[in-house]
Amino acid sequence: xxxxxxxPNLPDPDGFYExxxxxxxxxxxxxxxxxxxxxxxxxxxxxxxxxxxxxxxxAARHGVAGAQPKGHANHxxxx
Amino acid sequence: xxxxxxxxxxxVRSRDQDAGPARHAVVVVGAGPIGLxxxxxLAQRGVPVVVLDEDETVSVGSRxxxxxxxxxxxxxxxxxxxxxxDKGIGWNVGRVFFRDALAYRFDLLPETGHRRPAFVNLxxxxxxxxxxxxxxxxxxxxxxxxxxVESVARNGDHVxxxxxxxxxxxxxxxxxxxxxxxxxxxxxRMLGLEAExxxxxxxxxxxxxxMKSDFPTERWFWFDPPFHRNQSVLLHxxxxxxxxxxxxxxxxxxxxxEKKPEKILPRLRAMxxxxxxxxxxWASVYTFQCRRLQSFRHGRVIFAxxxxxxxxxxxxxxxxxxxxxxxxxAWKLELVLAGKSPERLLDTYDAERTFAADENIRNSxxxxxxxxxxxxxxxVFRDAVLELAKEHAFARRLVxxxxxxxxxxxxxxxxxxxxxxxxxxRGPGAMIPGAPAADAPVKGPDGPWLLRYxxxxxxxLAFGNAVPAEAAAALAGAPIACRVVQVGGGPVPGVTxxxxxxxxxxxxxxxxxxxxxxxxxxxxxxxxxxxxxPGRVRAAIAHATCND
Numbered sequence: 001x002x003x004x005x006x007x008p009n010l011p012d013p014d015g016f017y018e019x020x021x022x023x024x025x026x027x028x029x030x031x032x033x034x035x036x037x038x039x040x041x042x043x044x045x046x047x048x049x050x051x052x053x054x055x056x057x058x059a060a061r062h063g064v065a066g067a068q069p070k071g072h073a074n075h076x077x078x079x
Numbered sequence: 080x081x082x083x084x085x086x087x088x089x090x091v092r093s094r095d096q097d098a099g100p101a102r103h104a105v106v107v108v109g110a111g112p113i114g115l116x117x118x119x120x121l122a123q124r125g126v127p128v129v130v131l132d133e134d135e136t137v138s139v140g141s142r143x144x145x146x147x148x149x150x151x152x153x154x155x156x157x158x159x160x161x162x163x164x165d166k167g168i169g170w171n172v173g174r175v176f177f178r179d180a181l182a183y184r185f186d187l188l189p190e191t192g193h194r195r196p197a198f199v200n201l202x203x204x205x206x207x208x209x210x211x212x213x214x215x216x217x218x219x220x221x222x223x224x225x226x227x228v229e230s231v232a233r234n235g236d237h238v239x240x241x242x243x244x245x246x247x248x249x250x251x252x253x254x255x256x257x258x259x260x261x262x263x264x265x266x267x268r269m270l271g272l273e274a275e276x277x278x279x280x281x282x283x284x285x286x287x288x289x290m291k292s293d294f295p296t297e298r299w300f301w302f303d304p305p306f307h308r309n310q311s312v313l314l315h316x317x318x319x320x321x322x323x324x325x326x327x328x329x330x331x332x333x334x335x336x337e338k339k340p341e342k343i344l345p346r347l348r349a350m351x352x353x354x355x356x357x358x359x360x361w362a363s364v365y366t367f368q369c370r371r372l373q374s375f376r377h378g379r380v381i382f383a384x385x386x387x388x389x390x391x392x393x394x395x396x397x398x399x400x401x402x403x404x405x406x407x408x409a410w411k412l413e414l415v416l417a418g419k420s421p422e423r424l425l426d427t428y429d430a431e432r433t434f435a436a437d438e439n440i441r442n443s444x445x446x447x448x449x450x451x452x453x454x455x456x457x458x459v460f461r462d463a464v465l466e467l468a469k470e471h472a473f474a475r476r477l478v479x480x481x482x483x484x485x486x487x488x489x490x491x492x493x494x495x496x497x498x499x500x501x502x503x504x505r506g507p508g509a510m511i512p513g514a515p516a517a518d519a520p521v522k523g524p525d526g527p528w529l530l531r532y533x534x535x536x537x538x539x540l541a542f543g544n545a546v547p548a549e550a551a552a553a554l555a556g557a558p559i560a561c562r563v564v565q566v567g568g569g570p571v572p573g574v575t576x577x578x579x580x581x582x583x584x585x586x587x588x589x590x591x592x593x594x595x596x597x598x599x600x601x602x603x604x605x606x607x608x609x610x611x612x613p614g615r616v617r618a619a620i621a622h623a624t625c626n627d
Contacts, residue, residue: 006471013476014445017460021448024456032456063466 004055080360081289082319083204085136088211090225096249103129104416106240106253108228108266110134112143112203113384113401114259115210119157120409122219126416129251130220131242133227137207140361141287144200144317145395148188149486149515150402151195152602156534159209160195166209167201168316173298175480177465179305183475187483192583193518194528198298198395198483200317202287231256231269231380238379255412256380259401262368264386270377276370276440279391280330281451284337284364288322288347290357300480302450302465306349311450313480321360324350325392327451334364367391369440369447375404376429383408388436393446393481396439403486404432410536410600414624419559424625427494435487442482449479489513489603496597496606496619503607504589516602517587521566523577529584532577533602537561537620542585543592544568545611553613559624561597561616566590599623 010016024032044053095101105121107114110132118128146154146163154160171188174181187197214220225245232239238256241248258266267274299314301307310327317323326346328337336342343362351357371388375381384401408428414420452458467474488511489495495512498505505511519529532538539546539554539561546554546563551573554561563574566584570576579585588596588607597606597619606619621627 006473008473008476010473010476013473014442014479014482017449017464017477017479018445021454021457021460024454027456029455032454036456059467059471062470 001051002049004052004059006059081358082321082360083202085139085204086208086211088135088222088224090135090245091223092244092246093221093223093249095251096244096246100239100250100252102237102252102254103127104253105129105255105257105412106131106238106251107257107259108240109258109260109384109386110207110211110214110222110224111138111259111261111384112206112210112398113405114257115207115214116153116157116402117257117259117383117405117409118220118222119159119210119213119217120405121412122214122217123157124409124413125219126409126413127219128221129253130214130222131226131228131240132222132224135224137211138203140363141202141204141317141321141323143203143206143395143398144315144323145399145484146199146201146206147395147399147484148193148195148197149484150399151199152518152530153402153406155194155530156406157210157213159206159213162209163201163206164195164199166205166318167199168296168318169196169199170296170298170316171197172295173300173480173483175465175468175478176299176301176304177462177468178303180469182302182465182468182478185475192520192581194530195518200315200323202317202321203398205318228260228266228269231266233270233378233380236379254379254416257408257412258380258382258386259384259405260386262385262389264382266380267372267382267386270380272372272377274370274372274387274389276368276389277444278368278370279366279447279451281447282328282330282332282334282337282364282366284326284328284332284343284346284362286324286326286343286347286362287317287360288324288357289320289360290322290351290355291320292322294322302461302480304350307346311480312350322357328364332364337364338362367447369444371433371436371440373433374429375432375436376425381408381412381425381428383432387432388440390439390443391447392443393450394439394443395481395484396443399484400435400439400487403435404428406601407432414559420624420626427492427625431487431489431492431494434489434491438487439484446479446481450481486515488515492603494599494605494623494625496615496622498607499615500607500609502609508587510588510596510604510607512604512606514604516596516598516604519583519587520580521577521584522580524575527580529577530602532564532575533598535562536600537605537623538598539563539616540588540596540598541565541574541611542567542588542590542594544571545593545595546571546574548572548574550611550613554616557617557620559620559626561620568592597623 313325383404551563605623
């Protein structure tokens with residue numbers, strides 16, 4: 001089974017992020033949500049592998065379900 | 080302030096005020112860090128400099144506090160690096176928190192074998208005081224306090240300045256004017272020049288507090304922490320138990336209100352806890368901008384530091400890039416003044432440093448956009464990145480709390496001689512033409528660090544017995560002299576021999592026996608070859624000095 005790759009893979013992460021945010025310029029929140037959904041579907045089709053996609057779905061959902069913030073012990077300790 | 084008293088440098092009447100306009104080769108406007116660095120660099124090269132400052136002391140408030148490795152290396156050459164390092168707080172590690180949890184930790188200098196750490200934190204007033212001390216040691220520097228520029232005129236072969244002093248106005252002429260009078264640059268305005276770019280609609284409170292704490296010496300950044308919801312907070316340690324805390328406030332905050340202790344104290348209490356004992360040293364509220372002059376050279380007027388370009392503070396790319404400006408400029412101006420290079424060499428200062436400024440502006444703009452998202456969707460992506468960063472390495476690369484200052488690699492500089500040998504390494508960190516020289520531990524007559532051997536004019540760094548004595552003598556005796564420093568091999572008359580103590584010089588320079596590197600006076604690589612050829616070295620020096 002192929003494993004979801006989560007090591008750095010973008011040659012220019014900051015450049016990509018800038019492009020990603022710029023793509024949304026001038027859109028309403030609803031339009032942005034639509035554009036994001038289309039983007040996910042395009043990338044999912046490009047990946048194709050059902051095992052990888054299943055892992056990506058789980059990783060994306062992780063930590064969001066239940067909306068209860070987890071009680072991390074290592075919070076921002078201050079001096 | 081408890082930990083610092085601003086020194087007063089008395090105004091002294093100059094002889095220039097008694098006669099008609101005196102003519103000087105170089106005048107620097109502004110005795111801040113960049114103006115002083117420019118003056119010291121030129122004076123060390125034997126160029127006399129007049130420095131003008133409207134004030135009579137150093138920076139009021141800590142202002143720029145993070146000095147990057149490359150700036151420290153430049154300060155080493157100006158003979159103040161050690162004082163900065165001794166007084167300041169060195170750090171390499173940063174932590175980024177999202178809400179109540181650590182998102183990730185980074186180490187800016189994961190490898191050893193460098194003289195200087197990634198960063199030293201020091202209040203700007205200390206740095207300026209050290210620079211003033213150094214400037215006063217140099218007889219070639221004429222430092223004039225309480226000399227305010229009233230007007231500037233460009234008159235063909237010189238620049239005319241009218242200065243106001245406690246004794247009234249006087250006029251000065253200079254061949255070259257170096258403008259280092261800060262982000263609001265009065266001289267820039269007098270010349271009708273605009274710095275173009277972007278102003279961010281956000282406000283930040285910077286508070287310096289005096290506090291005894293065993294908190295680690297690291298850069299800590301919080302996105303949306305419980306003690307300051309929906310905003311960011313940055314914590315840095317400075318010298319003398321002073322801590323810098325930046326609170327993002329948002330655009331609607333009232334700057335005058337936010338500066339009041341009764342507004343600042345509750346913010347600090349929320350962050351530090353009810354038991355923390357501290358005192359406020361200094362506080363200020365600011366907005367910031369990313370913009371630059373279209374050109375840094377306007378005939379005989381040359382801009383450097385914040386007068387030429389301003390960036391948002393995330394990434395510490397302000398003062399650090401200013402030092403690289405003067406590092407780039409001083410040797411070029413020396414050659415032009417000596418008649419050894421045509422004036423167009425100074426256009427390469429503009430080309431190289433506007434390139435660097437654009438890189439700094441791009442990086443600090445991206446960091447600012449990440450820290451203060453401009454739209455709902457941008458905020459959603461940012462929070463998604465921070466969530467993913469807890470578990471996935473790829474997302475940590477996307478978290479942007481500031482891409483911390485690294486020197487520009489001038490890969491497209493017109494002064495470079497491109498590689499003719501195809502087998503040289505070209506990846507990240509490679510010493511390609513245009514790259515600033517990497518440091519490494521060595522053994523030799525001038526101490527245990529490589530960069531110390533690359534300080535006097537052009538240097539040919541040769542690996543093994545690559546350069547014969549006659550060729551070394553010819554290079555040293557040329558009008559634009561080039562010193563040969565040899566790494567390993569047998570002694571050669573007239574050549575400085577150093578030992579690659581840990582093998583890191585060869586590794587960092589991808590060197591074999593016979594490899595030679597030509598380094599500019601600002602320690603950027605001008606050219607490199609697998610074999611020494613005196614004609615090619617001469618041609619590369621000519622090319623790097625606009626003599627071809």
